[in-house]
Amino acid sequence: xxxxxxxxxxxxxxxxxxxxxxxxxxxxxxxxxxxxxxxxxxxxxxxxxxxxxxxxxxxxxxxxxxxxxxxxxxxxxxxxxxxxxxxxxxxxxxxxxxxxxxxxxxxxxxxxxxxxxxxxxxxxxxxxxxxxxxxxxxxxxxxxxxxxxxxxxxxxxxxxxxxxxxxxxxxxxxxxxxxxxxxxxxxxxxxxxxxxxxxxxxxxxxxxxxxxxxxxxxxxxxxxxxxxxxxxxxxxxxxxxxxxxxxxxxxxxxxxxxxxxxx
Numbered sequence: 059x060x061x062x063x064x065x066x067x068x069x070x071x072x073x074x075x076x077x078x079x080x081x082x083x084x085x086x087x088x089x090x091x092x093x094x095x096x097x098x099x100x101x102x103x104x105x106x107x108x109x110x111x112x113x114x115x116x117x118x119x120x121x122x123x124x125x126x127x128x129x130x131x132x133x134x135x136x137x138x139x140x141x142x143x144x145x146x147x148x149x150x151x152x153x154x155x156x157x158x159x160x161x162x163x164x165x166x167x168x169x170x171x172x173x174x175x176x177x178x179x180x181x182x183x184x185x186x187x188x189x190x191x192x193x194x195x196x197x198x199x200x201x202x203x204x205x206x207x208x209x210x211x212x213x214x215x216x217x218x219x220x221x222x223x224x225x226x227x228x229x230x231x232x233x234x235x236x237x238x239x240x241x242x243x244x245x246x247x248x249x250x251x252x253x254x255x256x257x258x259x260x261x262x263x264x265x266x267x268x269x270x271x272x273x274x275x276x277x278x279x280x281x282x283x284x285x286x287x288x289x290x291x292x293x294x295x296x297x298x299x300x301x302x303x304x305x306x307x308x309x310x311x312x313x314x315x316x317x318x319x320x321x
Contacts, residue, residue: 079249079276082160083256087256092164121213141168143305146309148173178238255282259286
């Protein structure tokens with residue numbers, strides 16, 4: 059089927075679906091210029107393996123090296139802006155409260171920056187910090203153990219107990235945030251349509267949400283410029299950039315609903 063016919067078909071599905079899940083991955087942010095995890099291992103960082111930079115063991119072994127790499131990644135992300143796909147999803151959710159659940163594997167915060175609220179960020183947020191271990195506040199009840207109170211450093215530390223701040227992302231070998239994953243799985247199992255945008259389908263358990271939706275009877279649409287591991291289970295594959303097709307897909311639906319409501 060030609061791309062334009064596929065787009066029209068998906069517009070109809072969006073228009074009729076009352077419960078939609080959008081699952082986004084690195085591809086949607088790459089269109090804004092955000093380097094992927096692998097792309098960020100360039101220059102002075104090229105000699106390191108992922109396990110040297112993105113595990114708790116690596117952080118404990120060399121906290122400054124890991125902290126500085128994430129600080130460099132933060133600088134890269136700070137230079138980019140949400141693209142039309144990020145904005146289209148945020149605007150759709152604003153126009154249609156309760157219809158869209160946004161689940162992302164990205165840690166760049168661009169969905170939130172574009173105006174999306176209640177984003178289920180399965181892999182955390184690059185711009186946030188948290189303590190490496192629970193702060194022993196019972197030993198220091200007078201101490202305000204918020205990350206903002208940490209003393210500057212590489213990494214910042216608590217000047218009372220020495221606890222270190224770490225990036226608020228999910229490292230290799232760590233479990234995804236329990237509440238976010240539960241809500242994402244619940245939304246996938248109850249949706250009528252899932253849009254899988256810019257993800258390769260290789261990273262689990264996030265990629266498994268598409269299968270949850272499919273087995274529950276939902277339609278699955280893949281939006282990606284390259285083949286993915288999830289293409290075979292999809293009802294429709296749109297081989298295009300998210301920033302180019304999502305605004306049209308979501309805006310057409312909005313216009314149709316407005317006309318019907320005003321009729």
